[in-house]
Amino acid sequence: MATVSLKGLTKSYGDIRAVNEVSIDVREKEFLTILGPSGCGKTTLLRMIAGLETPTGGDILIDGNSVLDVPTRERDIAMVFQTYALYNHMTAYDNIAFPLKMRKVPQQDIDLKVKEAAEMLGIKQVLDRKPGKLSGGEQQRVALGRAIVREPKVFLMDEPLTFLDPKLRTQMRVEMKTLQRRLGVTTIYVTHDQAEAMTMSDRIGMMRGGVLQQIGTPEEIYYKPVNTFVASFLGSPLINLINCKYVEQDGKAVLDAGAFKIDITDIKGAINGEKGGSEVILGVRPEDISVSRKKSASGIESEVYLTEPLGSETNLILKVGGNNVNTKVGGVSDIKAGEKVWITFDKNRLHLFKSTGESIR
Ligand SMILES: Nc1ncnc2c1ncn2[C@@H]1O[C@H](COP(=O)(O)OP(=O)(O)OP(=O)(O)O)[C@@H](O)[C@H]1O
Ligand SMILES: [Mg+2]
Structure with missing residues (x-):
């Protein structure tokens, strides 16, 4: 459980301001979604929070302390990517166990945690299979399992449902939201899918061209959009x-x-x-x-x-x-x-x- 504060967070690549003075206070246990079109700076924002990218300006605070000088490993954050990034030569079990092994957690504790996560995610029966023999949904659950066992302070998720078929996406949407509630881990979730943002989030931050346009509950964003960009990003058919x-x-x-x-x-x-x-x-x-x-x-x-x-x-x-x-x-x-x-x-x-x-x- 943690709070995450972004203060005027900025990242420039040459002339491009990928993220432009973004300030957001993510609350404890909150599910906050960053929503916006392709190229608006969502991934860059997450990568800075994870410590994979160095900001050009601003600050990132976790539980009130700046983490700019804290390396990725020590930020106590788990990130789930679009492409799951599983190790293909390892079984699902070993993939989930990996971060614990790296930390030299005793084998019996690892076993307990992996099985607990697998139970929670409904993948107990596929633990001995390698990713190549898992469906997209199962692979996604393994990736989530790997994030969960670390018991991080913060989850960062970058479009984790993109490569699933529409039906499974809808199902995983519900599962992930339920899981996040249950674990109570502060989560920053990135998507360009308005339906995901509307259904899963406590609050949504809408971005455009690196700039945060509006932040609020799904209802606030939908009913009180601050501009035509936000108004037309949400709702189907279009406003x-x-x-x-x-x-x-x-x-x-x-x-x-x-x-x-x-x-x-x-x-x-x-x-x-x-x-x-x-x-x-x-x-x-x-x-x-x-x-x-x-x-x-x-x-x-x-x-x-x-x-x-x-x-x-x-x-x-x-x-x-x-x-x-x-x-x-x-x-x-x-x-x-x-x-x-x-x-x-x-x-x-x-x-x-x-x-x-x-x-x-
Ligand atoms: N390493 C880099 N060097 C130069 N420009 C970059 C780099 N990484 C990202 N950018 C640029 O920064 C902007 C934001 O990119 P980013 O990947 O954060 O967007 P995104 O919102 O995640 O998009 P998508 O929805 O397509 O994943 C884009 O204009 C992109 O081209
Ligand atoms: Mg991206």
């Missing part, structure tokens, strides 16, 4: 971002998207500070749009362009003027492409952004 002009007319506050107008007088307080005539971006999540076959005064006329039945829900891609609008309805819908439908937005759930992308509401 709709529609360029509008904010106009004040006859005492009403209106968003004019060209193809339609929305009266936002009721929530005008939210747009405080914006002047009439300014360009804003309206953000609407697909689930905050209701779709009806009946024409209504407040409904916006749209045409169904494409339907994507997923079983539990159906995504509808609509055409509204020149805009594509993503919506979804529950279950398998009988709405067909080419049909006319009328949509209304849940006004309490609207997001508004400045034209620069920064959140207004």
